[in-house]
Amino acid sequence: MNSGIATSWRREVTCFRCGGVAAALLVDYASAGRGLTVTLADFLVRKTSFLSEPAAESIAEVEDIELARWLPPAFHGFLCHECGAAYCRSCWRVGPPEYDEGDYAGRHGVCPSGHTGVVDA
Secondary structure: OOOOOOOEEEEEEEOOOOOOEEEEEEEEOOOOOOOEEEEEEOOOOOEEEEEOHHHHHHHOOOOHHHHHHHOOHHHHHHEEOOOOEEOOOOOOEEOOOEEEOOEEEEEEEEOOOOOEEEEEO
16 A cells, blocks of 8 residues: 555654744554544644545655645644744644634634734634
């Protein structure tokens, strides 16, 4: 299935501002089901989803902002699309959880450059 690639790996994305870990992406090639398992860790909340093998190979190598092309949209919170940079949870000014008719609607944040975005959906 995976042409010589490790059965699981972790990529740490560096925060553009402080140099810490903005987020970690964990890929598991041995997962069963709808594709390879990808997990977002070390940001606000741990999230797990599925992706294809070509997507997994791409996120192992692309520049940080290009990750948005390959990751599920719910994983994009650590990326500021206006800056074209990744930021850690300490560098984002994260607002409180928002609710719509009692259902969780997400959280907004402000990046170090002042751009507002959804950091958790």
